[in-house]
Amino acid sequence: MKRFADLLDRLVLTPSRNGKLKLMADYFAAVPDPERGYALAAITGELEVRSVKPAMLRALMAERMDELLFEMSYDYVGDLAETIALVWPSPHDGEREAGRLRNDLPTLAGIVTTLDAATRAEGPRLVEEWLDKLDSSGRYALLKLVTGSMRIGVSSRLAKQALADFGHKDIVEIEELWHGLSVPYEPLFAWLEGRAEKPVSAALSPFRPVMLSQPLEEPDYGLISPETYAAEWKWDGIRVQATAEKGVRRLYSRTGDDISGAFPDLLDFMTYEGSLDGELLVARPTAPKSGRPKVKPHNGPPEDDIVVGTFSDLQQRLNRKTVSAAVLKQHPVFLRTYDLLQDGREDLRALPFAERRKRLDAFVTNLEPSRFDVSPFVPFDGFEALARLRAEPPHPVIEGLMLKRWDSAYVPGRPKGPWFKWKQDPHLIDAVLMYAQRGHGKRSSFYSDYTFGVWSGPADAPELVPVGKAYFGFTDEELKVLDKYIRDNTIERFGPVRSVRAEPDHGLVIEVAFEGLARSTRHKSGVAMRFPRVNRLRWDKPAFEADRIETLQAMLPS
CATH class of the missing domain: 3.30.470.30 (DNA ligase/mRNA capping enzyme)
Incomplete structure (x- = not known):
């Protein structure tokens, strides 16, 4: 379990796509079956823990902490697992600090199989017992595991690319096999390590990797x-x-x-x-x-x-x-x-x-x-x-x-x-949400002012450069969804502004409409937009497919 917790911590703190790929590939090489398979399932969203639900975790917190204080903490942190991990009042904290707490936790595989066999009455109590024994990092990993909401900057496809890198295979082969595999993926790892033949796809109606333009x-x-x-x-x-x-x-x-x-x-x-x-x-x-x-x-x-x-x-x-x-x-x-x-x-x-x-x-x-x-x-x-x-x-x-x-x-x-x-013309680009600021008036409790950017730099190490800011073009319902997304994906806070996770494989793509474009020496990107607005939210589009700065530069008047 400790190695899984360490992996999550490092993935959260590693902004580079290549860095994340190496972390996962190294983990798959170092950790045996079935532990690595359960970790892969958790990261790709294929692991479902039926005996524990978020409402049950809130009920556990209510037994140990004032509900209003917890809600205020949750509002500040923005992530349920992270909030509980930080504020959980364990009765064993003194023993842990003194080094006397026994480390008798089950493995990641043991936690998954134990919870899989547990009832909804037993599941929360098992989690409570483990939370008391774990440190903050371990609690965070456990809670992410049971809620299924990783939000660590790793998409399912990035995890599959890490598998391909680990086994020196083409990701297309893994994508075509994926929906016929079952957790904890032991035949897949045997093939990737050269210990067995490629698994025969057991999937009916498998996914066939798409052709793009x-x-x-x-x-x-x-x-x-x-x-x-x-x-x-x-x-x-x-x-x-x-x-x-x-x-x-x-x-x-x-x-x-x-x-x-x-x-x-x-x-x-x-x-x-x-x-x-x-x-x-x-x-x-x-x-x-x-x-x-x-x-x-x-x-x-x-x-x-x-x-x-x-x-x-x-x-x-x-x-x-x-x-x-x-x-x-x-x-x-x-x-x-x-x-x-x-x-x-x-x-x-x-x-x-x-x-x-x-x-x-x-x-x-x-x-x-x-x-x-x-x-x-x-x-x-x-x-x-x-x-x-x-x-x-x-x-x-x-x-x-x-x-x-x-x-x-x-x-x-x-x-x-x-x-x-x-x-088509006019000007439409796909950008990635980078920063969000609280609004004013009736929007003062929402993050409603958005700074967005496009990709720049080499293809294997891209970085986002801000190109504009918009605060209209979305409905009130979309604002609520955006506000929750921002709170769930905040990585830094600067007063009323939040920095939102924005990486090639994790980020919200916004289609931005604008009336014109001009050169600017005040902006790092070198461009300034005229009347930018949110045209639509591209929840379906991966962040790495957002536009590059060269696309905007080509729109500049000669």
């Missing part, structure tokens, strides 16, 4: 022609993968997280055998006299027969384990498909895009049209015509164009050349 920049304009590239609208939803095999239906985010629980209304109609790549959108079909919702033709232009909701509508469905009937009715979703990765048992990813698209058109024809359609092509006869179309898209939920080589295979990652994204 590069921004289209001026040097690439000459590559674009209708003979070489297909053009599609870039819809403003979230990229997902919808996979159904042998009755198992799963919806994945583009980073491989299983988000099926939030979208049962789509899963109900995944009656196929295969894997679709597409954009998840909110849509409200209009009902004609026949009673059947009308939708646009699969390859036709968008029509008024289906009302596509905004990204704000879609946010009502994100980050939920379950969804109420009212939300399902008010914000129904559908999938605008881009690609067909698997058709039955046939893997199509090596086929050229043109062939996959033909297969997709035929595949979607057999699906429920109010839940699935195909992203229409945008016909163009030259680059200038395409630029005009980009400037005046036919729908407000379109944010630009996607350009895909007709001959491109579906390759995981972000290869240069096969796919481009060409976002």
Whole structure:
């Protein structure tokens, strides 16, 4: 348990992505099974402790500390596990300081298996016993383990990259195996250490690592022609993968997280055998006299027969384990498909895009049209015509164009050349929240003024540079969610200002809209925004995919 606590402490205090990767890889090399497997499950969010819930921990605190004093402490610290770890009044503190306290705690594996067998009455008392014996660092690790809220600056994908580094494998191999593995992952570690063959994927409906695009920049304009590239609208939803095999239906985010629980209304109609790549959108079909919702033709232009909701509508469905009937009715979703990765048992990813698209058109024809359609092509006869179309898209939920080589295979990652994204003007960037300050008036109890930054420096060691500040553009409900996020992810305090955890693999991406950009000698970034505002919150987007300073520099007037 001590080694796990030390790992968490060091991960929290290490800002560098490469530093975090090395810490985890070294831990996997030094710690035996099954201890390291349970640590991996905790870090990736795959470990669920059913016998202990946050409300039970609050009840334990109420037995030992004045409730009002604890609430004030919690408000200041902003993290339940950290607050309890700091203020827990152990009866053994004197013995610990004198070095007389017995160190008879079970291992991490022992804690997990003991709690797994415990009832909800027994779980909190076991935790209480261990909290009395642990020091502050150990308490913090134990509480993070049982609440499942790590918030240590490590994403699930970063942990998988650490596994790949540890075993000298490609992360794609691990991602494809992941959803068929079970805690504590002993066959996985045996393969990574060269002691056994690669595990056979036991996953039904596994995640298939996604193919991403590069921004289209001026040097690439000459590559674009209708003979070489297909053009599609870039819809403003979230990229997902919808996979159904042998009755198992799963919806994945583009980073491989299983988000099926939030979208049962789509899963109900995944009656196929295969894997679709597409954009998840909110849509409200209009009902004609026949009673059947009308939708646009699969390859036709968008029509008024289906009302596509905004990204704000879609946010009502994100980050939920379950969804109420009212939300399902008010914000129904559908999938605008881009690609067909698997058709039955046939893997199509090596086929050229043109062939996959033909297969997709035929595949979607057999699906429920109010839940699935195909992203229409945008016909163009030259680059200038395409630029005009980009400037005046036919729908407000379109944010630009996607350009895909007709001959491109579906390759995981972000290869240069096969796919481009060409976002619309005006100025929109994806930035990372860095600092938050308390507001004024009715917002005085909320952190409502936000400083955000973009990435700068080398790709293997990027750093954030502040580029602007915004205090409007979000709803009151979003403000409450933002305020909680800031309190949960604070790393430093400077009077009324909090520094928020912002690293390549841990941070909140904010889409910022602004009216203009100018050079500035007063700002470290060298740029100043005119009228910046929060356009939307990108909970679905990893921080490392936020924009770089070069993107802003390219927007500066010559």
